[in-house]
Amino acid sequence: MKKLVYFHxxxxxxxxxxxxxxxxCLHDFEIVAPDIPVDPLLALPFLKELCQAEQPDVIIGKxxxxxxxxxxxxxxxICINPAFFMSQFSKILKVGNVDFFNNRQxxxxxxxxxxxxxxxxxxxxxxxxxxxxxxxxxxxxxxxxENESVEMYMPVFQKYYTYCQYYSDVYRxxxxxxxxxxxxxxxxxxxxxxxxxxxxxxxxYEKP
Numbered sequence: 001m002k003k004l005v006y007f008h009x010x011x012x013x014x015x016x017x018x019x020x021x022x023x024x025c026l027h028d029f030e031i032v033a034p035d036i037p038v039d040p041l042l043a044l045p046f047l048k049e050l051c052q053a054e055q056p057d058v059i060i061g062k063x064x065x066x067x068x069x070x071x072x073x074x075x076x077x078i079c080i081n082p083a084f085f086m087s088q089f090s091k092i093l094k095v096g097n098v099d100f101f102n103n104r105q106x107x108x109x110x111x112x113x114x115x116x117x118x119x120x121x122x123x124x125x126x127x128x129x130x131x132x133x134x135x136x137x138x139x140x141x142x143x144x145x146e147n148e149s150v151e152m153y154m155p156v157f158q159k160y161y162t163y164c165q166y167y168s169d170v171y172r173x174x175x176x177x178x179x180x181x182x183x184x185x186x187x188x189x190x191x192x193x194x195x196x197x198x199x200x201x202x203x204x205y206e207k208p
Contacts, residue, residue: 002190005056006033007047007065010083010092015102018062021175025183032056035104036065038111041120044071051075057190060182062173066142071128076139076189078182080173084153087122094118129160138162141185145170145177 004026008016014033022031032054037043051059051072059077061069066082086093095118099110142157142164144150150166158164170177 001030002028002057003030003032003054004186005051005054005059006031007059007061007068008033008036009063009065010086011098011101013100013102013104015104017102018173018178021178022060022183024175025179026186029057029186035106036068038113039117039120040124043068044124048072058186060186067128070140073131073133073136078141078143078185078189079157080143080182081145081147081149082142082153082157083149084128084156085125087118087125093121132160136161139189141165141189143167143181143185145173147171 004022006016006019006022008014008018014035016033019031019033022029032050034047034050037046047068048071056075059069059072059075060080061067061077061082062080063083064086066079067084067086069077069079070082083089093113095113095115097110097112100108103109137160140161140163142154142161144154144157144164144166146168154164154166167177167181
């Protein structure tokens with residue numbers, strides 16, 4: 001059985017609804033979904049150690065999870081709206097207590113953002129594109145669903161990675177998107193099938 005590791009977004013957890021959707025679409029995959037530590041100083045080494053231990057066939061990350069997935073060198077990754085610049089989102093990443101969207105495995109329902117955590121995000125962001133190999137460049141897939149951050153993030157992704165697809169008419173990552181777009185891509189890249197850029201696909205991979 002193939003293995004998939006899922007990195008959730010900020011304020012979410014291993015109980016994210018996206019994991020249930022993936023399980024419905026990918027019966028032939030074991031899905032590993034950790035609770036990601038809030039502080040990137042803890043999160044990044046934790047996720048690297050997890051992936052080395054699990055050796056997944058593919059890693060999927062959404063938003064903050066997509067940003068972390070990019071840094072899992074040597075693995076095939078799908079990054080959905082990866083949030084490269086968390087520290088710049090003052091509406092989201094600000095000092096104070098925040099409720100998780102879903103309960104964590106340890107039962108936590110709330111966490112605290114400190115100025116140190118914000119600083120740790122800013123420092124990590126300076127190095128998130130370091131040491132990219134040819135394998136990383138050609139085995140990292142960016143899926144960008146229409147939102148206010150696409151114009152900010154998509155051009156950055158395209159500077160470093162080969163495969164980047166933009167969905168201008170999709171506004172949420174729901175079951176339909178995972179079933180019709182994400183799951184087929186997972187099967188394609190884990191079966192070592194080529195991503196062919198014919199005339200129709202080439203247009204889809206261009207900037208919005």
